Each structure stands twice: as structure tokens, then as C-alpha cells.
Amino acid sequence: MTTPDATRREPAEPVPPGPAPARTEPARTEQAQVDPAQRADPADHGTSGRFKVKLTNFEGPFDLLLQLISAHTLDVTEVALHTVTDDFIAYIRAMGDAWDLDETTEFLVIAATLLDLKAARLLPQGDVEDEEDLALLEARDLLFARLLQYRAYKQVAALFGELEKGAQRRYPRSVALEPRYEGLLPEVMLGVTPKRFADIAAAVFRPKPPRTVSLTHLHVARVSVRDHVNVMRERLIAAGQLTFSELVADCEETLDVVARFLGLLELYRETVLAFDQPDPLGELVVRWIGDEDAPVVEFDEDEEYG
């Protein structure tokens, strides 16, 4: 990845969709509602709570995205992705310390794509100027495709639930044999190995989980991305380059890891960083490419990521 130049890419005039696979056109009205410039207006924030959308339960990042989109009463389109980016990030931040890293990873990957898109001000009709645009478009298409894919299975899952409900109203006959036939049964077979038998026992004994995951811990912890940015800025200037693991080695809470990750994206936008990640899911190397005494760009973290 090369140094980004976020300022160069102004929102383009609406042009026909790019190389993205043909899909339903986003409605014009929706696009007006979600003008990124409007949302970035600080006047929009402050007293008006950012957690307008309260979700009760979600299963992973795609589910969260779909629920957010639905809460905004939008169709599932690329534009909708833009609209819910802030909400999505807010959820990650709020949930941070409630998750283990395993769960967080996928959220972070998706958050990164969303933020990339937002940072680039890449509208659905984004004009392709160079390879970087193309990569971003591909990332957007992939994210969108995965979202649609998840939605398809989620719809099927709902159907499964209905089928199960219907089936549960029909009780199968399964009764003890009439005494006259009892002597006729051949030798009984368990049909399972001891290991499987133990698994079955474990499944039966396992306490039934609560039906929903409590979100009462939302809003509890707040971590300043700005503080983390400053910490990382110092370290990177001193070391020249560090891996992401090294950068988060001293983090005690998942939320801090999330904040560092978001902070990196922020620094990336300042064009003082470059990322190297040779393999997908491989080690992420962060290189300082900025001026050592570059002025610290002030940013309002609430505005950008709230």
C-alpha cells in the first residue's frame, strides 16, 4: 500500500457505477440523507446522542451491519454501508472489552474497510483514477458481497426457525413396544464411540445459555483514541517501524487494542504511516514515514469515529 492522499479525492460528480457488479441502484433519496459531508459536520454531534440505534443482540459484524442498515430503514446498498460506518465503529468501541481478540478481529477487518472507504470519500459511483482506487473498489465490492451472502444465509436461517416451529407442533410416535413384541428385538446397538457418547453427555449437561447477550456494559468503558495515537506516534518515531503486535503488546484490554488500531488508521490518514502486510492475516508492519516534528493534526475523535 502506498501513501494515501485523502485530500485529492473529492466527492465526484455522480457517474454511472464503476466496475462493481451490477446491482440495484441506490435510491437517490437515500443518498441525499447520508451525504457524508453532512454527517461530518460537528454541529450534528454534541448533545444529540450518537447511540440513536440500540441493538439488542447481534451475531458478528455482518449481522451488526445489517441491523444498523435496517435501523436506518435503508436498503442494503453500498450507500447504506457508508451511512452506518460511524455506528459500526461506535459499537466496536463500546463492546471492545467485552470481546476476546478472536471475536474482534473480523470486526476490525471490516471496520478498516469501512473507514478506508469513508476516508477516501469513495461514493458508490466512485471514479477510478488509479490502482489505489481500484483496490478500494474491490475491497468495497468484496465487503458488500460478503454482506449480501451473510444476509442470504440469515434469511434461510429464519426459514429454518419457522420450519422447526412447525415441526415441533407435530409429535412423532415413539413409544415402548407392546409387551407381545418385546422378546423380538435384536441386540441393541449404541452406534456411537465412547468419545461421541461423552460429547453427547456434555451437550446434555451443558447449562442452557441465556437467550440474548446483555449489552448493559455498553457505554461503560471509554478509551481515548487520541491518547493511543500519541503513544504510538512517539514509539514509531523512535523505532522507525514496528509490528502491530509490538504496538499493542502493552495493551491489557481488547478495547485498548481496538483503540490502537483505530489510532493507526487515523495516523494513516495523516499520511505519516505506511502499512506492510505481505500475507492476508499475516503480521502487519507499521512504518513511520512522516516528518519527525510534523505538527500534530488535531482531530475530533467523536466526530470521526463516534
Next chain:
Amino acid sequence: MSEPVVAEPDLPEEAEAEVVETGPDLSDDAELEAALESVLLVIDSPAGEKLLAEVFGQSVKRVTQTLKRMSARYTESGSGIDLRRIGDGWRFYTRDRYAPYVEKLLLDGQRAKLTRAALETLAVIAYRQPVTRARIAAVRGVNVDGVIRTLVARGLISEIGTDSDTGGILYRTTELFLERLGLSSLADLPPIAPLLPEVDAIDDV
């Protein structure tokens, strides 16, 4: 685009489900007969007229008359299902003349393998023995009477006295059970995974 476009499968029970909203009208003879058929299909041991009358909120007299009428109808029509009053209650039996086919089916091993419910009940007994029926039902969250009867009949579990607190019959697994699992003693049962609640866990089947 946002429509859940899953095609509605052909579900005839959807229409029937609506009828349930109002509930079957049991004052209608045909409805009461059908309701009795449903219940008789799942009971394990003969059910008395009094119990059935309570279930349907009907008089014992009417339920008794209805059962007799049904029984006569099955016999007259030559149904393979025989509704008879034996001992102190009613139960579905196979009609005598078709017994040879039933025997053939059973000898072929149709019931040789344990059902899922039987396997789960057996698992509870194996790891919690000696254990009462009430305790097993509490763990599985379902009535286990029929399954326990089956497991006893198959020789996989046996009674070993009564619980001193509750007076309930205690059950344990047998040598045959160990043999079928290929183990030489209960000590060889694999330890079961730590009993931590899992968010992902699904509920009882």
C-alpha cells in the same frame, strides 16, 4: 433488494396453524375423535378415561362413549390400528392379523439402534449414576418415562433400589452397556468436557 426473498416452501401446516388460534371445537364429535387420536398416538402406557376427560375438558361419559365408538370404527373398517381398553386404560395396539409383518420388521432390526432421546438419557445415567428418573428428567428437560422403560427392556440400565431422600427408583447402567460401548469398566468412560456455558450452545434437542 431488501426483501427477504426466500421462497415460501409449500407448508400445508401454515393454514392449519391458523385454526389452532381458535382451537379445535371439541363439542364436535369428529374433532374430539381426532384430538383423542393425537393423544393416543404418543402415550406410552394405557390412559384412563378420567385422565383423558381432564385433558380435553370433557365429561368422562362422553370421552368413554367416543373411545368405544372409535374402537368399533377401527375394527369395522379393518384398520391396522386397534384401539383397546386393557387394564385400566386405552391404548393403540397393532391389529393381530398384521402381527407377522410387525415381527418381521422388528427382527430386521428396525428398532435395533437407540434413538437420540434414548442415547441422551443413557448418557445422563452413565455419568450420574445412581440417579433417579426425576433427576434425569430435570437434566434433559423432558419426560423420560418411556425412554427409561425402553432402556430397561433393552438391558442397558437396571434399577438398584430407591433414593433415601425422595423414594424415587435409582437407575444405573449395566454390564451390557459397557460391552456395547466397548469398555471394560465405568472408569474407562471418557471424561466429559468442562461444563461451561457457551453462548454458542444450542438448546436441548
Next chain:
Amino acid sequence: MSEPVVAEPDLPEEAEAEVVETGPDLSDDAELEAALESVLLVIDSPAGEKLLAEVFGQSVKRVTQTLKRMSARYTESGSGIDLRRIGDGWRFYTRDRYAPYVEKLLLDGQRAKLTRAALETLAVIAYRQPVTRARIAAVRGVNVDGVIRTLVARGLISEIGTDSDTGGILYRTTELFLERLGLSSLADLPPIAPLLPEVDAIDDV
């Protein structure tokens, strides 16, 4: 009317005792239906047409046609007995509109439902089988280890070898899964293709 009875009531009553000696004449449709009723009364898991055809020495085709006819007759007459093909065979079920009464007698009335995590995971497996855990996790965007373990233990999915490329364990749905959903086969599921985006790249994730 609610009678799980043979259609032809003109079975000569007086001849019945003699018929037992020689055995029922299964070339007669009514006799075959009645014989099937008897056998269906004792099974505790779905019985396939092939097995039933062997038991009665009849062709699979004739047995299948007879079962379908019986099922339709029960439904039309409003019988409390529901004959359905679910999983890999036929079985008697209670008719759903009488569930409230059945549940009064059975403690396991309100059976627990599958969680959303379980349903979503099953959805992916049902349509993509055989499929690895990694692929399922990629679709759902969450770790599925716990839910997969539970689904295997519950018998709703099973392992069938490993992926030749990644070495990951492959999973498929089981007959129990079909029974749980009341489906006769995977072919009964609605097609998912129209719902899916047409991007090949997803599979590379």
C-alpha cells in the same frame, strides 16, 4: 370425519378369521394400507419405502404410492394422526392442531428451539455441504468452533472427512437435522442461488 381407516369398508367381516390363517392378501390395497398402519405403529424412527417394501414383499413403487394415498386420506379426513415422510422415511406424527392437548400429556411439550447461531450455522452447512469450519466462519464473520461442537454432539451435523486443499474437517447435515425441521430431504429447501451475490471472490476469503 377423523378416521385412519382403510377406504374400502366392504371387507367381508366373516372371512377375517380365516384370512388370518393364510395371512392377509396384500395385493388388496385396503389390506396393504392396514398392514402399513400396524407396522407404522411400532417404529420409533422414520421407516424408508425400501424397508417397508421388503417387509411386505411388495414393490417399492406400490408401497410408496400407498403411503402417499394414506397420508392424503388422513389429512382429508382430519384425522389426529398425521402420516409424513420426514428424513429418510415415513412415520406417524400427531396433527399439529392438536398440539395443545398432546403437550398437556407430555412433559416435553415446549421443546427448546435452536438458537440463532445454531440456525445460521446450519443454514450455511445445509447449502454448502460438505463445508469446512473455516468457510462457515468466513460466511458468518464469527468464530463457529463452539456452535459446531454442539451441533455435532446434538447429532444435527456430522464430520465427513477432510478438505483436500486445506486439511480442514468437512461437515454435512444429518437425517436428524431434516427431522428436526420436518423436511423429507435437502431438495425441499428453497434454492438459495437467487439470494446470493454473484461474486466468485467471496469464496477466496
